[in-house]
Amino acid sequence: MMDAPPRSRDGARRVILITGLSGAGMTTALKSLEDLGHEAIDNLPLALMPPLVDQIEPHGRPLAITIDSRTRDFSADALVAHVKALQAREDIDARLLFVDCDPDVLQRRFTETRRRHPLAIDRPVSDGISREQQIVAPLRDQADLVIDTSILTIHELRRFLAAEFAEPGESGLFVFVTSFAFRRGLPREADLVFDVRFLDNPHWDPELRPLTGLDAAVQTVILQDPDFDGFLDRLTGLLGPLLPRYNREGKSYLTVAVGCSGGRHRSVFVAERLASWLSGLNYRVGLAHRDLPAAS
Structure with missing residues (x-):
């Protein structure tokens, strides 16, 4: 905190x-x-x-x-x-x-x-x-x-x-995006939390279960969910106007947490996409996957 x-x-x-x-x-x-x-x-x-x-x-x-x-x-x-x-x-x-x-x-x-x-x-x-x-x-x-x-x-x-405590010239809002598993609790430091458990779960496919949201096969399944594109559009549409307001109010650090059941597939992929979108807007961005094994 x-x-x-x-x-x-x-x-x-x-x-x-x-x-x-x-x-x-x-x-x-x-x-x-x-x-x-x-x-x-x-x-x-x-x-x-x-x-x-x-x-x-x-x-x-x-x-x-x-x-x-x-x-x-x-x-x-x-x-x-x-x-x-x-x-x-x-x-x-x-x-x-x-x-x-x-x-x-x-x-x-x-x-x-x-x-x-x-x-x-x-x-x-x-x-x-x-x-x-x-x-x-x-x-x-x-x-x-x-x-x-x-x-x-x-x-x-x-x-x-x-x-x-960034050096001068690197000031402004830093957005940290993290994926997580709801079964292991919410990230204590999160400012905004988004639940993506409504998306189709690759976990139920035995071939995809050992993979993660960093793998192309898992990403393909999530992208094929009919509600994914609309959700991501609405998510970025919500954050887009909020971030400049946070920045203007002097907030230096914002943590956005994206959660699913196991913190391995859906939340990982959405967090990756969200971080990429934020980078495209020239925000300073950090990205981590809290419950993804380091070996994945």
Whole structure:
């Protein structure tokens, strides 16, 4: 889940302050921003932040900093005060990014990696998670951007950040199209969801069942459905006028999810066609098939 921040001020030096819950993906976020051209600094003591920001060159690389409960002098209230001070400056475009995650997912991640929670070295992981949630709650409330990574893959998190913090000249709406299986639940990050289970299902053909919507034989069957062309025309007719309005309102990232029963045939093909149509309109487009095996 992502809440949209305000737009960047022209000419201001960008500073992204990353905080959140341990295990939620702060390090991944920092590395992703580094890949996008930001100078990355991990676990910076709060006392060092003002002089560091003052040293940024006017036209130099943007800065990404993680400050969290591991930091020696960490204080949520102090960090909020620093953020507000930076945001009051005309020469700085400061944003607070909060990386969140469901406690049950965090518990599983720490268990699977056998890592200790930084706030529960000699206690159960659940105690550390609970304590940290309380400590950083003021930061979540003040954040310009909140990303919930509970069901996001690393690649999806990177796509979110790439869309939000694109370089100048690459601004505008980024549309991410994903196929999915209804039986595995709706994509949590979806803004718009379309159900294509009414189309003829290639799954019932034994020869087509092992194939996917990326295969020509499956595509032929779906294209022969008498309702397919009309549906696609109406779908693009709906999205066509909406996308410029989203863009005009400052929305930087839109996720369109297309679902069918198994997430393998119909939704995959429709998502492919939709992404192709969007690319033809010169939108920045991402495409993924959530429930399609990687080997397909």
